[in-house]
């Protein structure tokens with residue numbers, strides 16, 4: 001990969017990288033389209049990173065459909081798909097891990113020990129292999145965005161981190177590869193998450209500023225849906241992930257599926 005990147009750079013072409021784990025949906029494709037519009041060359045990496053999955057998480061059953069992914073990326077006129085193997089990414093002798101402090105401590109970091117170390121390590125390696133001018137991440141994974149921005153800045157990686165708004169289904173559910181796990185009944189219940197964020201944004205727009213009340217509003221709305229078990233609901237600052245702030249972040253379990261979503265309550269909820 002590095003060889004091709006060096007060639008593109010020599011020819012004065014700008015490079016955009018979109019890191020993904022495959023099982024592509026319209027959210028990923030929005031990142032690709034944005035990268036396409038802003039760069040001469042677009043590289044999509046496709047790597048289901050074992051390092052960012054916990055021992056009891058869904059690494060083995062994570063959805064995989066390379067042929068469909070390739071077709072979608074060809075149609076989007078992507079220049080290269082970087083698809084390393086786990087053996088080349090993490091040979092047995094490799095012992096370096098990248099850890100971003102602070103922003104990764106709470107919420108997803110607390111719920112998924114080792115997750116952000118896996119993310120920071122793989123993102124560092126992908127950036128080293130592709131050497132892009134810009135790298136694209138989805139607001140859907142808000143804490144990941146905060147961590148990657150911190151990483152790029154703290155290590156002077158010289159890459160611009162571009163953030164793309166969350167793409168949602170018609171009924172508001174944030175698109176996610178994990179939505180494929182939901183039964184029809186669970187899929188219906190899952191709209192409670194975006195519904196709660198929408199209501200809280202409405203309350204904020206009507207003047208409600210008390211983070212405790214906004215948080216209670218979201219929890220209360222989720223509590224009405226018996227299939228949804230909230231893991232956390234918080235209002236944090238989007239850059240530091242410290243309380244208080246206007247970014248409402250939610251994690252919830254629906255059956256065996258764990259979903260996350262977020263919305264900056266100071267902005268209107270889309271749709």
Ligand code: AMP
Nearest residue numbers: 020021022027137138140141166167175
């Ligand atoms: P993943 O394949 O789940 O690791 O996601 C790859 C990238 O796509 C990450 O930067 C995600 O934040 C982003 N992404 C996932 N879902 C969405 C969505 N619904 N809208 C926008 N970006 C998304």
